[in-house]
Amino acid sequence: MKACGLIVEYNPFHNGHQYHLDQAKKVTNADCMIAVMSGNFLQRGEPAIIDKYARTKIALQQGVDIVIELPFVYAVQHSDLFARGAIMTLDALKTSTVCFGSEHGEVNDFIEAYHILELHKDQFHKDLKEELTTGKSFPEASKNAYSTIGLTKGKVDLSQPNNILGFGYVKGIFQTNTPITPVTIKRYKNDFHDQDIAHSIASATSIRKELLAYGKLTSKAVSTLPDMTQKALDQYLLSNGIWHEWEKYFPLLQYRVLTMSHEELRTIHGVNEGIEHRLKRTASQVDSFKNWMETLKTKRYTWTRLQRVFVHILTNTKKDLIQSLLHADEAPYVRLLGMTQKGRAYLKEKKKQIEQPIITGFKKDPGPVLQAEERATDAYYSILPSKQKLKLRKQELEPPIILS
Template identity: 55%
Template sequence: MDACGLIVEYNPFHNGHQYHISQARKASQSTCIIAIMSGNFLQRGEPAIIDKFHRAKAALNGGADIVIELPYTFAVQNSDRFATGAIKTLHKFGVTSVCFGSESGSIDPFLYAYKTLKTSNHVFEKILKDNLSGGLSFPDAATAAYGTLGLTEENLDLSKPNNILGFSYVKAIQEYASSITPLTIQRKNNDFHDESIKGSIASATSIRKQMLHSESIDTSVQNAIPPETFKQLQSYKEKTSIWHDFEKYFPFLRYRVLTMSIKELQNIQGVVEGLEFRIQQTANDATTFLDWMRKIKTKRYTWTRIQRIFIHILTNTKKDENYVDCSPSYIRILGMNKQGQQYVNHHKKNIDVPIITSIANMNHSILSIEERATKAYYSVIPAHLQRKMFKQELQPPIII
């Protein structure tokens, strides 16, 4: 059985994601679609609007055959580290192809860009370092450095978010899992950062913004999501009374920062170059999370980089817990259907890491971070529900 891997977050699962699954199945000619999905905290340093179990169920009903979890230690990272963790895990799980959405829509520019970077990497690294020293943020410094290699908008626009992620996937495949075939399809009808819903294919950003603004699922949102996603969103809201966003964590984050010593803050993953002082000083006057972010933000530090730091503060993830350069030590299945079960039974003898279905009865440092992150995620729901929601971590995977 061949499998095609998709690297996803499904925050929430929408019609564009369903289209991606159907096109990936068609392009790869695979019998099994495996989605590797970020858990409760995401690559851009945000809490998922609903938890990973409800998102996994929506994905399985939307066409995925297996949903596996991308561990926190890989998920809340920059695009290259995020991609490397996902590709290494999918490689361990035996996928033969990976299909991603991009603004480009053609795989050839990505392969050309990789070859160009590989042959001129020393030039790229020098220019990148100079640009960073000049005060540019990493994305701006990297875009300018790519331009000096001739990688411009005409061949591959590496200022576009999905092209950036796609290029990271291709780099990781070429360097760590060359037996995987990279495939891409063009994103339909919306931009990654669109903040308004413009039809039945809408960005996850616009869907979340509308939901959080109205605290309900209006007609425009319903038109942009499959019925099962609507069901899972409603189910989660009924259970917990909330959809997650950073503002709900603001009081706890502010308390954490104001009661931490500078040394403790300095040891948090991602905190560099004296940023601990800026984070703590601005905490005194911040009135909302958005206000705090605006007070910290500078040209050098991107919004997403600062958000990732706040997630690491929330989960108390320290620099010495950085496992992003390690090979995956387990594969955790969140859910699967009958086709997915057949794939696991067919391939499990050839998979050289444990396949786990819960965090119970397994002692591993990365899983201990996962447990901590899950408890932090649920900390904003009513106290009597926190233990009940956490029990999902200890139960068998979703089967549909």
Template identity: 45%
Template structure:
């Protein structure tokens, strides 16, 4: 069986994701689709709207055949580490290709860009250092350095676009890990990555969907933009837990986490660099909401996303030392199964003996620092729920078997 891999967050699974999934399978001429999905905290440093289990069910209902978890150690990182972890899992699972959405929609642009940056890596590093020294954020500095390197090259990528940035890192990880996977891309349609309002009759960004159902409490507004199965799962989640997960609900816990630590302890938190702990303590005392806190904290150098990730590490007490030991190889140490269809089960049975990484379906059967980090993240993720729902939610890590979609 031929498998195409995709890297997803599904926050939540909407019609644009449905299009990407179907087109990926078609473009790769694949029999099955394998999704690597972020767990309870996401790449932009946000808590997922609903649990990884609910999003796994959405993915399977939307056509995915196997869903595996991208561990917290990779899912809450910059594009390079995020992509590297995801590629290592898909490669270990024997995927023939990886297909991602992008603004450009042409794989040659990614390959040519990678070749150019490899050829002129020393120049790029120097230009990047110069841009950073002028107070630019890392993403902005990368874009500035790349524009100077690529001057006059019309076919290269626009590395200021979020999906292009991630796509480039997928291609880079495939090459550097010497994976046999073929990179493929399809053009993103309908709505921009950060669009906060609805413009298209059936395609909307996940950002706009979340804004409408979390901040405006308008669940019916998303009905035209998500598959019926996603709509049903989201409604059921709200009825079960009385809330969608949002940073504002975690703000009291974040405030406690910061104010209960000394400056020395804060310096030990992952990505707490350049004396940032002083600004964090100063502004947390003056902020009455998460949005206000980040607005006060944000600077030209520190982007909103970068600071959200830092807040995630503060909330989960993730330290530099433990993350450093995990990220030495930038590869996942195991494969954790969240859900499967009938086709997915057949594929897994066929390749199981050839897997080079441990396959986990029950966390009690495996132990590692990376998995411990996931378990801790889940415990924190559950804190906004009422009791006894919060305690029961924490237990799901040990009691929830992989979801068997369409299987007895």
């Protein structure tokens, strides 16, 4: 059996995801679709709107065969580390291809871009560093540095969010020397960053914005979501009283920053360049997450970067942990969230080739990656009512979801 890997957040699973999933199946002709999915927190530094098990169930119903958790330590990172973690996780399951959506749509151009970058690596890093020194944000600085070595819009436009991620996957494949073939599908219509819903295929950002603004499923939101997602969102709200969003975590976050010393803040991943002083100074003066973000935002400290810092503060994620992962070239384990019968057959067939342990719950002596996962999980559930917290926490210890 051959497997195609998808790197997803499904936050929540929408019509665009369905389109990509169906296309990926068609294009790769794979026997088994494996999604490596971010768990509690997402790449741009946000809590997932509903928990990972609810999102896993939807994915399985909609045509994914295996859902694995992208370890938290990789999930909330800049595109390179995020991509590397995802590729290593897919590689652990012997996935043949990885199929990603991109604005560009031509995989060979990504590969060429990788080789150009390799050739001019030193120049690129020197330029990037210089650009950053002038106070530019990371996305802007890298866009300029790419341009200097000839990676301009004519080829892959590396200022487009999905191209950046796709380029990360290709780099990850080469850098970890992984036998996965990259495949890309041109993204359908909407822009990753679209803020409003204008079509049945809308960006996850616009869908979340709609859902969270109204605190319920509006007809606009419904038009963009498969039935299963609608049901899951409804059910989550009914059982837990909320969808997860930053504002709900604001009191916790504010409490944490106020009770941490500057020294402690500096040990947190992403707290650099003196941001701890601004965090401490502003913490006792703001009355909402939005208010705090607007107070902190600068050209250099983008919204996404700040949100990631807040995730790391909330989850107590230390610099030294992330530092120790930068050069890892294989996943420490594969955490299986759910599978179909087909997925199960695939795993059975590949069993002997898979070297990493396949786990589900937390273990008694977890390594640092699983330990971080547990912290992130507890931080994620911490805003729920006590009984629900215990209930959802228990899921984390149970066998994977199996769709028959």
